[in-house]
Amino acid sequence: MRPSAAPWFETWAEKGFTNQSVRQVVRVHTGGTRVRIRLSNAYGGTPLRLTGASIGRTAGGAAVHPGTLRTLRFAGSRFITVPAQGRVVSDPVTLPTEPLDELTITLYFEEPTGPATYHQLSMATTFRAEGDHHRSPDATAYTDTVQPAYGSWYYLEGVETSGHRALPRAVVTFGDSITDGFGATIDGNDRYPDLLAHRLITAGRPRPVLNAGIGSNKLLTDSPLGGDAGLARFTRDVLDQPRVGTVIVLIGVNEIQQTDEPVNGTKEDSPPVTARQLIDGHRALIRAAHTHGVRIMGATLTPYRGSAGWTSEGEAVRGQVNRWISTSGAYDAVVDFARALDPDGAGPIRGDLHIGDHLHPNPAGYRAMADAIDLALLDH
Incomplete structure (x- = not known):
């Protein structure tokens, strides 16, 4: 969604992110051996610079099981610029999943993003940390959440599983x-x-x-x-x-x-x-x-x-x-x-x-x- 002048509740979309890590948790419905993510800048007025991204199995709250944390790359690079009104897909990484597993996706934005493309109502908690903590499995730095706690998702359009099963x-x-x-x-x-x-x-x-x-x-x-x-x-x-x-x-x-x-x-x-x-x-x-x-x-x-x-x-x-x-x-x-x-x-x-x-x-x-x-x- 485009950041609204009249949102139901306060979000981070209007100001966007600068030197901040955003950690989002989703649940998958099918298992596999590999995962990748899709990001959207559908409502961005300028290109979006993503400095780093990771994915891993959720360990509760903002924590990630350390042995499952994977760096996400885009066409082989840890960095990606998403065009205004554009979308990108990450390279797949090996990460075995089962139906109903929860995965944690972390995005780090070093440069100002401007107003963020987002989904206003996630009914899930999204976490934010100052600085680059996208490779940290620890939840300590993720002290900020949207209040009230209905939550929102930012830039994350989808998570795809693939691998050994016919989907x-x-x-x-x-x-x-x-x-x-x-x-x-x-x-x-x-x-x-x-x-x-x-x-x-x-x-x-x-x-x-x-x-x-x-x-x-x-x-x-x-x-x-x-x-x-x-x-x-x-x-x-x-x-x-x-x-x-x-x-x-x-x-x-x-x-x-x-x-x-x-x-x-x-x-x-x-x-x-x-x-x-x-x-x-x-x-x-x-x-x-x-x-x-x-x-x-x-x-x-x-x-x-x-x-x-x-x-x-x-x-x-x-x-x-x-x-x-x-x-x-x-x-x-x-x-x-x-x-x-x-x-x-x-x-x-x-x-x-x-x-x-x-x-x-x-x-x-x-x-x-x-x-x-x-x-x-x-x-x-």
């Missing part, structure tokens, strides 16, 4: 904050995509489950908080990912309930969205996926009755869109997330399945969503 095709989960995992446990890996990955592993069908959710994201329009519109970012965030087999789409509620946000940088409020506009947007995603040979699963829009943005008019639009998703046959498959969170059909998310705002699931709600997916429909 299955990936599942990409695409959507807004409910896919992103707002309301999940910090550092708990209990967003719905995490829990889906765990189900696949338990069932003997391990595969990468990529989280392409962005909090406050909209399908049709760019947003100061939610970044590029879903339609605009679908190719980059879904179709350009490695070995994508299936995408699960859950997006549209923000269009319905956020009607007072300026449109695409103007000072005018968003006009009420219609069901037809949202359906047309979903059809565009379906066409794009099919053009690339990707199976696409539609998810019914989740309830939000009782939340600050709920209106009866908006509820009618949600109902129309959900009927189309469920009955039109346009999607290759459907998962009924609305029923998973409102199993009795009462209207709102059931009280024990949301965080108190009647909009975002809690870990139990995310579990219900992951459990609602027919795993057989992901085999593609």
Whole structure:
């Protein structure tokens, strides 16, 4: 995401980094013998100079198991300049991994980066140290974390595993904050995509489950908080990912309930969205996926009755869109997330399945969503 003038919470993105090491922890869903990382300067106005990078197995907090720490190189060099609006991929390094292993990626920026390309909501702790500590397994120098502790990821676009196993095709989960995992446990890996990955592993069908959710994201329009519109970012965030087999789409509620946000940088409020506009947007995603040979699963829009943005008019639009998703046959498959969170059909998310705002699931709600997916429909 581009650093926003109106972020949900304070991050390091606006000022960027100078002579600082940034340590980020991610969990992988498939094992292998080698790993590499992808870095993005998608929203950078100037080239990004990376002075050093490393990867290793997480030892808890900001610590790394010393025997696993590997220096990352880019075309053989420890240094790399990422062009403005560009991306780079590291050389692979030997590092055996198993499904659900946690890996720590450390980036050292000696020179000022300027405002950072970042993902605002990580629901994972990111650590920062003054000076160059990218080769240190010790956590002592990493005394700074983002507060509040929702966390953000900086420049890190992805981690890829490869090696001795034939890798299955990936599942990409695409959507807004409910896919992103707002309301999940910090550092708990209990967003719905995490829990889906765990189900696949338990069932003997391990595969990468990529989280392409962005909090406050909209399908049709760019947003100061939610970044590029879903339609605009679908190719980059879904179709350009490695070995994508299936995408699960859950997006549209923000269009319905956020009607007072300026449109695409103007000072005018968003006009009420219609069901037809949202359906047309979903059809565009379906066409794009099919053009690339990707199976696409539609998810019914989740309830939000009782939340600050709920209106009866908006509820009618949600109902129309959900009927189309469920009955039109346009999607290759459907998962009924609305029923998973409102199993009795009462209207709102059931009280024990949301965080108190009647909009975002809690870990139990995310579990219900992951459990609602027919795993057989992901085999593609």
